[in-house]
Amino acid sequence: MEREIYSLIQQYDSIVIARHKNPDLDAYGSQFGLYYALKEKYPNKKIYAIGDTNSQNYFQDLDVVDIDTKKASLVFVLDTVASQMLNEEDYIHHAKLVFVDHHQNYLEIDSDYYIRDTDASSTSEMIANLLISFGIEITYDSARALYMGIIGDTGRFLYSSTTSKTLLTAAKLLDANIKTQEIHDLIYLESFESKKIKNIFFNDIQFTKKNVAYRKNTQEFLDKYNLDANYVSRGLISQMSGIKEVPIWVNFTYDKTDNKIICELRSREYQVLEIAKKYGGGGHLYACGCSVDTWEETDEIIKDLNRMVKR
Numbered sequence: 001m002e003r004e005i006y007s008l009i010q011q012y013d014s015i016v017i018a019r020h021k022n023p024d025l026d027a028y029g030s031q032f033g034l035y036y037a038l039k040e041k042y043p044n045k046k047i048y049a050i051g052d053t054n055s056q057n058y059f060q061d062l063d064v065v066d067i068d069t070k071k072a073s074l075v076f077v078l079d080t081v082a083s084q085m086l087n088e089e090d091y092i093h094h095a096k097l098v099f100v101d102h103h104q105n106y107l108e109i110d111s112d113y114y115i116r117d118t119d120a121s122s123t124s125e126m127i128a129n130l131l132i133s134f135g136i137e138i139t140y141d142s143a144r145a146l147y148m149g150i151i152g153d154t155g156r157f158l159y160s161s162t163t164s165k166t167l168l169t170a171a172k173l174l175d176a177n178i179k180t181q182e183i184h185d186l187i188y189l190e191s192f193e194s195k196k197i198k199n200i201f202f203n204d205i206q207f208t209k210k211n212v213a214y215r216k217n218t219q220e221f222l223d224k225y226n227l228d229a230n231y232v233s234r235g236l237i238s239q240m241s242g243i244k245e246v247p248i249w250v251n252f253t254y255d256k257t258d259n260k261i262i263c264e265l266r267s268r269e270y271q272v273l274e275i276a277k278k279y280g281g282g283g284h285l286y287a288c289g290c291s292v293d294t295w296e297e298t299d300e301i302i303k304d305l306n307r308m309v310k311r
């Protein structure tokens, strides 16, 4: 399949590279990793990177491509095969359509090729190895993007998704002379203010008798420190993880946009998904969420979680 995709790349004068909505580092990394390598290798082809943008865009502005151009293009979609993660206009118009993804999902969109590797740490790792198999040089900009994608999805090589292949791939990227310290500073350095907020958040964690940790982030709290509900809910829950005594932790955050309380549930050993599901939510077995209408319901959730913990 790699050979066929390589001949499509050679054949088409216009190549569009898309990825999932609300991109994370791996979505951007795989997209721009492929984009920069193809631009360098084929200066006469039109190469486009399309999609929405957010604060994790360490690269450049995205392209806007008209429908006729898309219809004549080879279109890549990276880091997802789930239609709810995509804008239809990002993949519906194409001459040929290729998906590359490492998630467990199965393709629900008609396409010409689908490269699926659930053992890959990241789509960036897959793109790096595809480029190597094509014999297309991974330039400095490409290597930098792909490295960012890999560290994004592996938590800097910490998660169990990191394999020997991941490290070998990263080693090849380092050969392009990327500056890892510079990259880590760019992504992980925080302002003093941001560190301070994390401290305030951390200092006010509460515990049940069985050490279920919880936080109730009210509108007053968000207003006082000028914080966004999504940031507090998803961005700060990691402050509660990695505490030896705490088997389950849960973060409740009031969201005024829909007058609901967002609940984020986490555990190392207990399958908290069943509690999230009980309250109409979902996610992964050990990392999931739901939303409820009242603070009384959050107390019920705390009780349910507390009951899960064995003495």
Ligand SMILES: [Mn+2]
Residues within 6 Å of the ligand: 026, 027, 079, 102, 121, 122, 123, 153
């Ligand atoms: Mn990914």
